[in-house]
Amino acid sequence: MTDPIIKFDSVGKRFGAITVLDDLDFEVANGEKVTIIGPSGSGKSTILRILMTLETISDGVVYVAGEPLWHERRGDALVPASEAHLREMRRHLGMVFQSFNLFPHMSVLRNLTEAPVRVLGLSKSEARDRARELLDMVGLADQAEKFPHQLSGGQQQRVAIARALAMRPRIMLFDEPTSALDPELVGEVQAVIRRLAEEHDLTMLLVTHEMRFAREISDRVCFIDGGRIREQGPPEELFTDPKEERTRDFLQAVL
Ligand code: ADP
Ligand code: MG
Numbered sequence: 001m002t003d004p005i006i007k008f009d010s011v012g013k014r015f016g017a018i019t020v021l022d023d024l025d026f027e028v029a030n031g032e033k034v035t036i037i038g039p040s041g042s043g044k045s046t047i048l049r050i051l052m053t054l055e056t057i058s059d060g061v062v063y064v065a066g067e068p069l070w071h072e073r074r075g076d077a078l079v080p081a082s083e084a085h086l087r088e089m090r091r092h093l094g095m096v097f098q099s100f101n102l103f104p105h106m107s108v109l110r111n112l113t114e115a116p117v118r119v120l121g122l123s124k125s126e127a128r129d130r131a132r133e134l135l136d137m138v139g140l141a142d143q144a145e146k147f148p149h150q151l152s153g154g155q156q157q158r159v160a161i162a163r164a165l166a167m168r169p170r171i172m173l174f175d176e177p178t179s180a181l182d183p184e185l186v187g188e189v190q191a192v193i194r195r196l197a198e199e200h201d202l203t204m205l206l207v208t209h210e211m212r213f214a215r216e217i218s219d220r221v222c223f224i225d226g227g228r229i230r231e232q233g234p235p236e237e238l239f240t241d242p243k244e245e246r247t248r249d250f251l252q253a254v255l
Contacts, residue, residue, distance in 0.1 A: 005030040005065055005092075005171060005203050006051065012059030013046055013227075020046050022227035024060070030170075033197050033204040035214040035235075038224035039250060044207040047224075048173045051205070052095045053086045064092050065170065091119075094164030095173040098180050100156040102148040108135065108159050109144040112166045120167065127166075134162040138192050154185030158192050165196075172196065174206040178213075186210070193217065211255055215239055223247045 004027035013021035020043045028034050036044050049055040050062060053069065061078065062069040071078035072085045081089075102111050112131035116122045122130070135141050138158040148156055157177060164172060174193065178186040190213050196202060197217040208214055214221055215235040222232040223246070231238065231247045239255075242248045 003030065003066070004028055004063070005032075006205070007063040008047070008060065009063065010060040011050070011057050011062060013043070013050065013055070014058045020227055021057075024228055026222070026229060028171075028203060028205060031201055031203055033206070033217055033219050035206045035208060035218040035221045036224055037208070037211070037214065037221060037250070037254075042224050043227050044224060045175050048095060048175050048205065048207065051171075051173060052093055053090055064089055091167065092169060093171045093173060094167055094169035095175065096157070096160050096164055096177050098176045100148070100153070100160045100180075102156055102159055102163070104148050106147070107144065108140065108146050108148070108151070111148070111159060112163050115163075116166050131162070131166060134165055135159075137165075137195075138162045139188070152185060153181045154188045157181065157185075157189045161189075161192055161196075170201070171203040171205065174204070174208070176207055176209065178208070178210060209254060211239065211251070223250065225250070 006028040008024050008026040011021050011024045036047065038044055046055060050057055051064065057070050061071060067089065068078055069089050070081050072081050106114065109128065109131055112134060113124065113127035116127040116130065117124060132141065132144065135144055138161060140155060140158055143151060143155060177193065178189050181189065194217055197204060218235050220232060221235045221238045222229050224230065225246055231242060231244045239251065242251060
């Protein structure tokens with residue numbers, strides 16, 4: 001794989017005595033759609049949170065768009081990242097969490113315009129135009145003036161996706177985006193993500209327990225357990241003909 005947009009190079013992550021990621025090597029190509037599956041507690045969220053700079057790492061190097069994330073280059077040396085470097089790196093990424101995490105006191109429109117105005121320096125009218133386009137894309141053009149508590153969980157999660165996209169990230173991270181939803185609301189959120197997966201340039205990293213959905217939208221599925229990738233491949237291979245016993249056991253338990 002030439003020029004991955006995400007690269008974990010021998011990354012270790014420990015919380016006190018617990019090793020969550022153990023010498024992890026993991027790459028995602030530009031534009032690739034990758035799903036991470038694995039048992040609860042296996043480090044899936046930690047991988048996304050590290051990319052989002054919500055967690056630090058204990059060992060190794062993480063690269064985003066060719067630049068070290070938790071370090072800065074100074075000549076040939078890598079030194080710990082400054083706040084400014086982290087801020088700049090964060091711009092490459094948008095994240096959607098299990099819990100929708102909207103700003104409760106702001107209208108839907110304002111949820112989408114706040115960061116583009118403050119962080120990207122867009123004018124209010126540019127930010128509003130962009131927000132309306134995105135709300136239209138997630139099927140919520142008529143909900144712009146509502147507040148989050150007036151929306152269903154599925155609508156809130158679609159706003160959260162639009163809000164992340166408003167920052168024009170190159171990489172979208174989804175951490176179990178439908179697992180907090182009532183079953184009848186899962187489909188509308190999956191439909192939006194499915195549509196994004198058709199965008200050639202957008203890189204997507206998804207954690208989900210919805211195996212059928214993973215199969216539909218991913219180029220590659222990675223099974224992680226014990227802090228390492230145990231098996232990976234195209235979904236049709238990994239789901240129908242897993243090579244490792246651990247993968248088989250896991251799939252048998254969830255499918
Ligand atoms: P997953 O998303 O695969 O269920 P996580 O990445 O959330 O797993 O967590 C992996 C492991 O790291 C779990 O054992 C969890 O308890 C532990 N962990 C995660 N965050 C913290 C933290 N802030 N402090 C201590 N332990 C943590
Ligand atoms: Mg998790």
